[in-house]
Amino acid sequence: MLSSSDYGALRAFAAVAEESSFSRAAQTLGVSPSALSQMVRGLEDRVGARLLNRTTRSVSLTETGRMLLDRIRPAMGDLGAAVQDVRSTNGRxxxxxxxxAFRVAAELFLAPMLAQFTRDYPEIVLDVTLDDKVSDIVAGGFDVAIRLGETIERDMVAIRLGPDLRQVAVASPAYLAEHGTPSTPDDLLHHRCIRWRWPGRGAPYAWEFHEKGRWFTVAVDGPLIADSRGFGIAAAATGAGIAFAIEEAVAPYVRDGRLVPLLEAWSAPFPGFFLCYPQQRHMSPALRAFVDRLKSTS
Known part of the structure; x- marks a missing residue:
């Protein structure tokens, strides 16, 4: 049996590991950084190994610390779920x-349901991270993700949200008047393209097109690279170049004439966004309520 001090120390260690910071973890747990540091050092003394590498600027897990975190994270998740279950039996x-969530996915599926969901479930807190990086859901401490189907690990539960998507190239009327309109995807090699980089990856994304039953890519070039699709779309609307994004994201710009779709004959549909989460023995009532609501409103 764990003593109360052992449990507190493990919880302290897990918080520091998740936040990569003693000060942020201390705020989360409602204790002082010095008290938190003492608890972690006491745990290291009891297990006889260093669990965290500390510098004046950063905190990272040692290999032993990573092994311990991997073992205790599921158990702590189960304990938290158990407490939530008890709370839920007394009400909501x-x-x-x-x-x-990917940024565009959050705009399409998450934002429209938030107001009603928070009214219906006032005791649920949604802690939302908007990021186009393909993160490990479990390692990141997330319960659920909304992302493109092609980025989902095979062992995840995946629930389709919405229809297939298409990506289209777009440019402003001013840009097209000055530089001309591309007639084929290869013509893009002679245009100023606004490129996008998957967060966490080195090379910019190569634009994907479809012709005669096959997909092919064009490695475009241009004066601007960004890790935000929205920023690239807005830049294209100013005349900075040609952007490439899903139709839903550029639709408001197209409707008001700020952007013009290009090369649509080469833009084919592909599986869109999915809600995904790890297979698990137990799903908390809060997570179940969120999953069910997103499924019903998408």
Missing amino acids: PAGTVRVH
Whole structure:
């Protein structure tokens, strides 16, 4: 049996590991950084190994610390779920649901349901991270993610949200008047293209097109690279170049004439966004309420 001090020390260690910071973890747990540091050092003394590498600027897990975190994270998740279940028996589902979502996916599926969801479940807190990086859901401490189907690990539960998507090239009327309109995807090699980089990856994304039953890519070039699709679309609307994004994201710009779709004959549909989460023995009532609501409104 764990003593109360052992449990507190493990919880302290897990918080520091998740936040990569003693000060942020201390705020989360409601203790002082010095008290938190003492608890972690006491745990290291009891297990006889260093669990965290500390510098004046950063905190990282040692290999032993990573092994310990991997072992205790599921158990702590189960304990948290158990407490939430008890709270839920006294009323509504309660607790925190940590969500990782691609930015466009959050605009399309998450934002429209938030107002009603928060009214219906006032004791649920949605902790939402908007990031186009393909993160490990479990390692990141997330309960659920909304992302493109092609980026989902095979062992995840995946629920389709919405129809297929298409990506289209777009440019402003001013840009086209000055530089001309590309007639084929290869013509893009002679244009100023606004490129996008998957967060966490080195090379910019190569634009994908479809012709005669096959997909092919064009490695475009241009004066601007960004890790935000929205920033690239807005830049294209100013005349900075040609952007490439899903139709839903550029639709408002196209409707008001700020952007013009290009090369649509080469833009084919592909599987869109999915809600995904790890297979698990137990799903908390709060997570179940969120999943069910997103499914019903998408």
